[in-house]
Amino acid sequence: MLTLLEIQEKMKNLSDWSIEGDSIVKDMLFTDFSQAIDFLVKVKDVANTHNHHPVIFLDYGHLRISLTTYEAKGLSDRDFSLAAAIDLIEK
Secondary structure: OOOHHHHHHHHOOOOOEEEEOOEEEEEEEOOOHHHHHHHHHHHHHHHHHHOOOOEEEEEOOEEEEEEOEHHHOEOOHHHHHHHHHHHOOOO
8 A cells, every 4th residue: 555645646647636535536527428438448448458447437428437456455556557547548
């Protein structure tokens, strides 16, 4: 598990992610359900590559991605690596 100082430093490298409890979270808005699903399929592919899978909430055009490492009981490098990869996916 990362320390608070390590988490704060790693957050500087992410785009529009926030800390909520033991997770980092990103909310994204799309014009419709199909766009959100298309993006989600890309997230699935990246998550499988990283062998680390997010908690996902989808409501029409609102997509929320939440990352934590359950084994570490908090945030780890795996969460930040996947978040950075998600940031590289084109909307």
